[in-house]
Amino acid sequence: MPTGWSPTSWRAFPAVQQPEWPDEGDLDRALKQIASYPPLVFAGEARSLQSALAQVSAGNAFLLQAGDCAESFDDFSANNIREKLRVILQMAVVLTYSLGVPTVKVGRIAGQFAKPRSSSTEKVGDLELPSFRGHIVNDPTPTPAARIPDPDRLVQAYHQSASTLNLVRAFTKGGFADLSRVHAWTQEFVGTSPEGQRYEQLATEIDRALRFMRACGVDTENTSSLHEVDVYTSHEALLLGYEEALTRQDSLTGGWYDCSAHMLWIGERTRQLDGAHIEFLRGVGNPIGCKIGASTSVDFVLELCQVLNPARVPGRLTLISRMGADKVESALRPLLRAVTDAGHPVVWACDPMHANTFTSSSGLKTRHFDDIIREISGFVNAHRAEGTWPGGIHVELTGDNVTECLGGADDLTVEDLDHRYQTVCDPRLNARQGLDLAFGVAELIRSSGFA
Ligand code: PEP
Ligand code: CO
Numbered sequence: 001m002p003t004g005w006s007p008t009s010w011r012a013f014p015a016v017q018q019p020e021w022p023d024e025g026d027l028d029r030a031l032k033q034i035a036s037y038p039p040l041v042f043a044g045e046a047r048s049l050q051s052a053l054a055q056v057s058a059g060n061a062f063l064l065q066a067g068d069c070a071e072s073f074d075d076f077s078a079n080n081i082r083e084k085l086r087v088i089l090q091m092a093v094v095l096t097y098s099l100g101v102p103t104v105k106v107g108r109i110a111g112q113f114a115k116p117r118s119s120s121t122e123k124v125g126d127l128e129l130p131s132f133r134g135h136i137v138n139d140p141t142p143t144p145a146a147r148i149p150d151p152d153r154l155v156q157a158y159h160q161s162a163s164t165l166n167l168v169r170a171f172t173k174g175g176f177a178d179l180s181r182v183h184a185w186t187q188e189f190v191g192t193s194p195e196g197q198r199y200e201q202l203a204t205e206i207d208r209a210l211r212f213m214r215a216c217g218v219d220t221e222n223t224s225s226l227h228e229v230d231v232y233t234s235h236e237a238l239l240l241g242y243e244e245a246l247t248r249q250d251s252l253t254g255g256w257y258d259c260s261a262h263m264l265w266i267g268e269r270t271r272q273l274d275g276a277h278i279e280f281l282r283g284v285g286n287p288i289g290c291k292i293g294a295s296t297s298v299d300f301v302l303e304l305c306q307v308l309n310p311a312r313v314p315g316r317l318t319l320i321s322r323m324g325a326d327k328v329e330s331a332l333r334p335l336l337r338a339v340t341d342a343g344h345p346v347v348w349a350c351d352p353m354h355a356n357t358f359t360s361s362s363g364l365k366t367r368h369f370d371d372i373i374r375e376i377s378g379f380v381n382a383h384r385a386e387g388t389w390p391g392g393i394h395v396e397l398t399g400d401n402v403t404e405c406l407g408g409a410d411d412l413t414v415e416d417l418d419h420r421y422q423t424v425c426d427p428r429l430n431a432r433q434g435l436d437l438a439f440g441v442a443e444l445i446r447s448s449g450f451a
Pocket of ligand 2: 396
């Protein structure tokens with residue numbers, strides 16, 4: 001355990017982005033209840049993810065971190081979870097096949113509820129309301145009553161996370177993720193599209209490769225890695241009371257793990273070096289991510305690495321740049337150089353979504369597929385120039401046929417946005433755009449001479 005750290009030590013530091021719970025007693029009761037519940041994940045699983053991420057930091061694997069901006073209490077069903085998994089599995093197959101390295105799959109799922117906000121209030125018509133902070137805190141309905149933070153929602157988020165994770169485990173270990181079913185992961189609305197057909201071709205090649213392996217005498221039937229996959233969970237560790245309630249001491253190692261998810265990350269708005277979020281996460285044994293925006297300085301990043309990973313454990317720290325398509329190349333390069341020179345073994349991941357968001361003429365928040373690709377391109381260029389490995393991507397997507405991001409193979413326009421704009425927070429890629437992106441990323445990395 002790091003010096004001076006305990007699961008509650010964050011309480012002595014300023015914690016930004018915390019809701020104003022109306023009643024401390026109610027909050028305490030909810031947190032005590034969660035603290036009495038079983039952990040959602042085990043320390044050993046978090047360590048497995050850390051080992052997989054160590055391979056990413058060494059340039060031998062690729063990270064695909066993907067899922068909702070914010071999970072919803074209303075849109076909670078087996079269908080929704082399965083469709084999200086399908087697109088993640090498809091993207092992972094495209095990346096693995098094209099890059100020739102394993103893809104480490106981490107969902108923004110089973111706990112990704114809480115949202116940081118740029119402003120604590122928002123205007124709806126003439127009404128000034130407390131901002132919506134995710135279903136784990138309040139309800140997006142634009143009335144003052146709906147926006148009051150409700151601690152019972154913390155408990156509901158725990159239960160929804162538990163059943164989501166249960167289904168993720170069943171799907172990934174129970175046959176759905178079997179590589180012989182690569183064709184079956186294609187959804188109808190994807191299958192007919194150009195990127196869907198491209199995927200079908202690749203799936204056929206995988207079938208052929210499996211037949212070839214069997215013909216050569218490889219026992220594919222009894223090779224578990226061909227029949228099941230690991231999909232890990234992650235979310236932004238924003239509500240520190242909730243995270244503390246799920247932080248447990250590992251009986252094997254004695255270390256403390258935040259058992260609300262395998263991986264936790266610190267957002268762009270909560271990464272103060274003297275703040276509560278960094279204080280809390282520096283002490284848990286899970287692999288940790290931290291978002292870094294375009295204005296991030298070399299000094300800050302070096303200090304961050306030192307605080308979150310003083311022992312320089314590979315896989316412990318993932319730096320997720322979200323700098324904007326125009327800025328990423330020049331803003332990232334000095335950071336790549338400094339961190340490499342300092343000998344810190346980080347995973348570098350690209351979030352090409354959060355600094356490319358704008359409000360369209362229809363008033364809906366959106367992102368353009370071309371900007372998303374451009375940010376990844378700048379990210380890959382920066383790595384090529386500095387001789388470092390572009391380790392992964394961090395994206396917001398859903399398996400549904402939503403119309404939230406512009407462009408892509410369908411060339412969605414501003415007029416299309418309100419057809420199926422269903423997100424409770426930021427605009428997500430739909431399944432076709434996600435698949436398209438995986439092909440695009442693989443091409444960018446390969447054409448840069450990496451694979
Ligand atoms: C997010 O990942 O949904 C998010 C709010 O990102 P950031 O902290 O990078 O703005
Ligand atoms: Co988001």
